[in-house]
Amino acid sequence: MRNTARVLRYAFASAMADLRATYTWKSWGLAWLLRMLFQVTLFAFIGKLIGDPRVVEYLVIGNSVFITADVVMLVCASTSWERMSGTLPLLVASPAAPFTVFTGRSAQWLLDGLACSTISLLVLPPFLGVQLPLGTRLAVVPLIAVIAVSVYFFGLVLGGLALRAMAARNLIGRVGSIGLMLLTGVQVPVSFWPTPLESLAQLLPLTHGLGAVRAALGNGSASDVLRGIALEVVVGVGWALVAAFTYWRLTASGRRDGTIEFGG
Numbered sequence: 001m002r003n004t005a006r007v008l009r010y011a012f013a014s015a016m017a018d019l020r021a022t023y024t025w026k027s028w029g030l031a032w033l034l035r036m037l038f039q040v041t042l043f044a045f046i047g048k049l050i051g052d053p054r055v056v057e058y059l060v061i062g063n064s065v066f067i068t069a070d071v072v073m074l075v076c077a078s079t080s081w082e083r084m085s086g087t088l089p090l091l092v093a094s095p096a097a098p099f100t101v102f103t104g105r106s107a108q109w110l111l112d113g114l115a116c117s118t119i120s121l122l123v124l125p126p127f128l129g130v131q132l133p134l135g136t137r138l139a140v141v142p143l144i145a146v147i148a149v150s151v152y153f154f155g156l157v158l159g160g161l162a163l164r165a166m167a168a169r170n171l172i173g174r175v176g177s178i179g180l181m182l183l184t185g186v187q188v189p190v191s192f193w194p195t196p197l198e199s200l201a202q203l204l205p206l207t208h209g210l211g212a213v214r215a216a217l218g219n220g221s222a223s224d225v226l227r228g229i230a231l232e233v234v235v236g237v238g239w240a241l242v243a244a245f246t247y248w249r250l251t252a253s254g255r256r257d258g259t260i261e262f263g264g
Helices: 002-022 025-050 053-072 075-084 088-093 098-105 108-127 134-139 141-164 166-183 195-202 207-217 222-257
Strands: none
Touching (some): 002 108, 025 053, 053 166, 053 207, 075 141, 075 166, 088 098, 141 207
């Protein structure tokens, strides 16, 4: 456990160095964050065109929470950077489990996504005519953090696939993100979809966590909130296990057939 914690700490330090190299406070606040806020606003305006305040509220909440998932899914692309930079063989040769390394290596997106989502949920509703108590909005931030971690492990699974299909790395990440947007109750209720897709949504991260957030913001019962977030944790653990197997399989097969190369 001590060695695992040490590896995670160093991997997280590397992730934060990547974040500092990617953004300054100005570029993050005036470009990246604004882009996310405008994305939520766009869908809220669609709700206003429909003319139903309940639809506007549904879209504002759904898309504010989805920001977390959208940002966190960047783990798919950033995981593939290790192969592009030629460091994947070194990671595989190290004593640490690759899954442990990759879990900490892109953790900057967790903080980024949670910050964007929280700011959106705290700032936008009053300007878009959605009346949600400030205290309740603050109270759901821990729920969004659980969603972020659950989606992160889902993204790690797709990142493992991207390491095998580098040319499609961005496509894999975007298809995964759009799939979450469509199926998990962000834009329309999960029940809108045919039964097979509705069943698939139950296995995806975000579905149950978003339901818990909606219950909390809509004065739902405590049991509904707890049930939703508990299911989100279960789904997240499931995807973490799949991710661990994915990276074990990647390294085992790569060692066997020599497909883990030093070149990008």
